[in-house]
Amino acid sequence: MSGRITSRKLDGGAVVRLSGEIDLQNSPDLRRELLDRVADGDPVVVDLAQVSYIDSSGIACLVEAYQMARRHGLRFALAAVSPAALRVLRLARLDEVFIIRDQVADALKGE
Amino acid sequence: MSEPPPRRQSGSYHRQLDLVAEMSIAFASSHDLRETLQRGLAKVAAFIEAEAASFFLVDEDTGDLVCEACVGPVDITGVRLPPGEGIVGRVVGQNVATIVKDARSDPHFGALMDGRTGFTTRTILCAPLSVQGRCLGAIELINGVFRSGDRQLLRALGASVALGVINARLARAMVERERVARELELAAEIQRAMLPAALPEDFPVRGVNHPARQVSGDFFDILRRSDGRIAFAIGDVSGKGINASLLMTKTCSLFRCLAKTVECPGRLLSAINAELCETAGGGGMFVTMVAGLFDPDSGSALIANAGHEPPLLYRDGAFTDYPAAVPPLGIEPGLVPADMPETWIALGGGCLYLFTDGLTETRRNGRMLGEEGVRRLLAEASDLPAGDRPAFVLGRLLPRNRAPRDDLTLLLVEDRRGRPLLAKRFTATPACLSEIRRLVATAVLSGGCPPAVAADVVLAVDEACQNIIRHGYHGPGEVALEIHRAEDGPLDVQLIDFAQTVDVARIATRCLEEVRPGGLGLHFMRSVMDEVSFLPSPAGSGNLLKMTKAVP
Numbered sequence: 001m002s003g004r005i006t007s008r009k010l011d012g013g014a015v016v017r018l019s020g021e022i023d024l025q026n027s028p029d030l031r032r033e034l035l036d037r038v039a040d041g042d043p044v045v046v047d048l049a050q051v052s053y054i055d056s057s058g059i060a061c062l063v064e065a066y067q068m069a070r071r072h073g074l075r076f077a078l079a080a081v082s083p084a085a086l087r088v089l090r091l092a093r094l095d096e097v098f099i100i101r102d103q104v105a106d107a108l109k110g111e
Numbered sequence: 112m113s114e115p116p117p118r119r120q121s122g123s124y125h126r127q128l129d130l131v132a133e134m135s136i137a138f139a140s141s142h143d144l145r146e147t148l149q150r151g152l153a154k155v156a157a158f159i160e161a162e163a164a165s166f167f168l169v170d171e172d173t174g175d176l177v178c179e180a181c182v183g184p185v186d187i188t189g190v191r192l193p194p195g196e197g198i199v200g201r202v203v204g205q206n207v208a209t210i211v212k213d214a215r216s217d218p219h220f221g222a223l224m225d226g227r228t229g230f231t232t233r234t235i236l237c238a239p240l241s242v243q244g245r246c247l248g249a250i251e252l253i254n255g256v257f258r259s260g261d262r263q264l265l266r267a268l269g270a271s272v273a274l275g276v277i278n279a280r281l282a283r284a285m286v287e288r289e290r291v292a293r294e295l296e297l298a299a300e301i302q303r304a305m306l307p308a309a310l311p312e313d314f315p316v317r318g319v320n321h322p323a324r325q326v327s328g329d330f331f332d333i334l335r336r337s338d339g340r341i342a343f344a345i346g347d348v349s350g351k352g353i354n355a356s357l358l359m360t361k362t363c364s365l366f367r368c369l370a371k372t373v374e375c376p377g378r379l380l381s382a383i384n385a386e387l388c389e390t391a392g393g394g395g396m397f398v399t400m401v402a403g404l405f406d407p408d409s410g411s412a413l414i415a416n417a418g419h420e421p422p423l424l425y426r427d428g429a430f431t432d433y434p435a436a437v438p439p440l441g442i443e444p445g446l447v448p449a450d451m452p453e454t455w456i457a458l459g460g461g462c463l464y465l466f467t468d469g470l471t472e473t474r475r476n477g478r479m480l481g482e483e484g485v486r487r488l489l490a491e492a493s494d495l496p497a498g499d500r501p502a503f504v505l506g507r508l509l510p511r512n513r514a515p516r517d518d519l520t521l522l523l524v525e526d527r528r529g530r531p532l533l534a535k536r537f538t539a540t541p542a543c544l545s546e547i548r549r550l551v552a553t554a555v556l557s558g559g560c561p562p563a564v565a566a567d568v569v570l571a572v573d574e575a576c577q578n579i580i581r582h583g584y585h586g587p588g589e590v591a592l593e594i595h596r597a598e599d600g601p602l603d604v605q606l607i608d609f610a611q612t613v614d615v616a617r618i619a620t621r622c623l624e625e626v627r628p629g630g631l632g633l634h635f636m637r638s639v640m641d642e643v644s645f646l647p648s649p650a651g652s653g654n655l656l657k658m659t660k661a662v663p
Contacts, residue, residue, distance in 0.1 A: 002545060021545055021548075023541070023544050023545065023548075023573065023577075024541040024544055024577050024580065024581075025541040025542055025544060025545065053548070053569075055570065055573050055574060055577065055632075055635075056574055056577070056631035056632040056634075056635055057577060059631055060631060084566075087566070088570070088635070091634070091635055091638045091639065092631050092634065092635070
């Protein structure tokens with residue numbers, strides 16, 4: 001199963017939803033999408049609920065977008081992180097770096 | 112005696128030239144030498160106004176002069192003259208054209224033909240078919256008014272006919288060589304068809320044969336029996352070329368036929384020996400051969416060796432050899448009795464190598480590889496997946512850009528009871544990573560590991576492949592992956608790539624305090640696996656990554 005990347009715009013910002021497997025094959029698309037959304041100047045939330053697998057190339061995209069958002073003073077958060085994704089974030093000890101919320105709405109609101 | 116009156120316009124220089132040119136072209140483009148000779152002869156006879164004419168060619172085997180074509184009232188085609196006989200014999204012997212104005216007074220004239228045919232020979236003009244000092248025969252005109260100009264004309268014609276004959280003979284030889292080459296190709300195809308068909312990738316018995324010439328005197332065979340056991344054989348026929356390959360084909364067929372019913376390899380060799388002695392018809396040719404029966408369930412083999420290179424068992428880093436118990440096959444029926452000694456070998460997780468003397472006698476740097484050299488090579492190959500070993504060994508032995516001196520054949524029998532959960536070679540591309548993850552997950556689960564272990568190994572292999580794609584090849588490249596698990600032991604993962612060897616000292620895990628996008632892969636591998644080590648590849652160039660994971 002390959003991964004899917006979809007974005008939608010809500011009142012509070014952009015939500016990028018990932019599903020399936022995120023790896024070297026589709027991480028270049030993910031990187032483009034995340035950087036574009038951050039460049040729009042709105043808060044960005046990445047919905048990881050449906051992620052069954054993510055590797056270091058996918059994590060690297062999240063890190064790069066997070067850094068860019070911080071430089072622009074924008075909110076960048078992760079939401080509904082699946083156990084598979086959380087395990088990899090923990091391996092990299094990035095669970096301490098990212099803002100992680102259970103619900104997309106909470107992540108958008110900055111609560 | 113006065114010169115004969117002027118006659119025919121033959122004297123015309125141009126017409127003579129035209130005739131020579133016409134004949135040259137006719138011979139150059141001739142496909143049927145005899146027909147061209149016949150037509151050319153008629154033209155020449157008419158031109159010079161002779162009553163009869165004939166072409167004689169020297170028989171290359173006997174030296175006889177044979178009449179290949181003639182025109183005139185009497186057909187003498189096929190008539191043979193011993194070397195030196197008659198006017199024709201003299202012309203060929205001396206390589207000089209001649210005019211005989213009164214045949215009956217010439218001592219060389221043999222009146223025999225006239226007597227036999229009722230023909231009366233009065234005058235003769237005879238010229239050699241000669242080119243570059245080589246005389247292939249003669250052209251003879253009979254009963255005309257011959258002048259010295261005619262002699263020169265006939266000499267010139269003789270030279271062009273000689274060229275035509277040489278061309279035709281070359282063409283015939285070429286056609287013959289083509290025919291032989293086609294037949295050889297067919298023989299080679301039949302031989303290739305006799306080698307075992309493609310076997311499953313994880314089959315425990317595999318072989319490879321590389322003929323020195325088009326056809327081989329070596330053979331091997333692998334036969335799956337219905338009871339799950341595998342019959343195998345390797346053999347080498349003395350000598351090379353067609354004779355050896357015919358005997359090889361015969362021996363191979365006999366094995367194929369007998370191995371289906373005869374269980375004991377010793378009795379099988381004895382039966383083949385009896386058949387070869389009865390029908391091979393001496394000629395000093397013989398066959399060295401090992402036949403065996405392998406039981407994959409018990410990891411043991413029963414073999415019988417008739418005069419063949421000792422098979423080698425490689426196990427735990429050491430070799431054991433199994434020398435021949437009887438002389439080669441095809442020499443005498445009594446030499447290979449039905450109860451000839453057989454050897455039972457417990458492979459114990461090792462690999463049994465059988466090979467022909469093409470391996471031991473391969474020269475490297477001018478020195479024969481020898482048994483020691485072969486052992487070193489096989490030990491080296493044993494680090495590779497079994498399926499890659501035959502190609503690896505042959506790759507080391509085959510001389511670059513030319514055929515090997517001898518046929519090379521290698522057969523290996525592997526005890527795969529502790530076989531890998533996964534052994535696969537693939538081209539690592541981003542697109543195939545998901546397929547690799549699926550295969551790894553299935554393999555690890557099939558090895559009795561819990562899902563959490565499978566998830567860890569999947570991540571580690573994925574990250575390792577990414578590194579190879581991104582930093583090793585800078586693009587897609589070949590990767591060989593193997594996953595083993597000894598009974599209830601840890602999981603061993605091995606990845607071999609063929610990219611430039613990486614300086615191990617430069618591989619460092621990133622510092623996690625520093626938040627940056629890259630460099631996480633190696634950290635993931637080290638986090639989820641218990642051991643991760645980067646080594647130079649046993650294949651020479653490239654890298655070997657070994658990872659171990661304890662199974663709770």
